[in-house]
Amino acid sequence: MRILIVEDERPTAEDIKYLVEQILQKEITSIHIEVTLDSALIYLKEKPIDVLLLDLNLNSKDGFELLHQVVSQSFHTIVISANINRAIEAFEYGVLDFIPKPYNIERLKAAFQRLKSS
Numbered sequence: 459m460r461i462l463i464v465e466d467e468r469p470t471a472e473d474i475k476y477l478v479e480q481i482l483q484k485e486i487t488s489i490h491i492e493v494t495l496d497s498a499l500i501y502l503k504e505k506p507i508d509v510l511l512l513d514l515n516l517n518s519k520d521g522f523e524l525l526h527q528v529v530s531q532s533f534h535t536i537v538i539s540a541n542i543n544r545a546i547e548a549f550e551y552g553v554l555d556f557i558p559k560p561y562n563i564e565r566l567k568a569a570f571q572r573l574k575s576s
Contacts, residue, residue, distance in 0.1 A: 460506065461489045464498040464524065465513045465538070474511060474538065477563050481570055495519045499527055507533045509573065514539040514548075525551050534576070536569045 459482060465471035471491045478489060490505075492498040495516045502524075510533055514521040525535065537548045540559040548556045554576065555569040 459485050459508045460487050461509045461511065462498065462501060462505075462507045463489070463491045463511045464493075464495070464516065464521065465491065465511070466493050466516045467513075468493060470513075474561070474566075477561075477566050478511070478570075480563065481567050495521070495523055498524055502528050502531060506531070509533060510535045512537050512539075512553075514541050514544055522547070522551060534573055536573070 461478060463471050463474050463478075465474060468491075471493065475489055475491060479486065490501065492501050510524075512521045512524065512535055514537060521537070521539070535551070535553040536555045536557060537545075537553050538557045538559060538561055542556075542558045545556040545558075555572055557565050557569055
């Protein structure tokens with residue numbers, strides 16, 4: 459599984475990466491972190507992914523912009539955000555799951571179970 463984490467706070471991104479590695483272990487082919495919307499767009503143009511873990515507030519930019527610009531690509535999106543008032547909007551974009559911050563390993567496990575059964 460090829461995973462991209464888009465989170466502007468590096469310690470949070472590293473924590474999410476660590477937890478995902480605990481959950482998926484050998485199922486991971488690659489796991490990469492981008493901390494800006496622009497760098498994530500470049501990464502997505504160059505590399506295919508299976509799962510996008512997306513924060514919605516990226517240095518005051520809207521994470522949904524990423525989904526607007528890469529609609530032709532085929533991957534699942536799991537939003538991890540403190541902006542719980544945007545959960546319905548996220549599902550309108552077709553995201554697989556919305557995990558509110560503060561997240562935990564159990565909630566991440568549930569999201570990946572949903573992914574595996576989809």
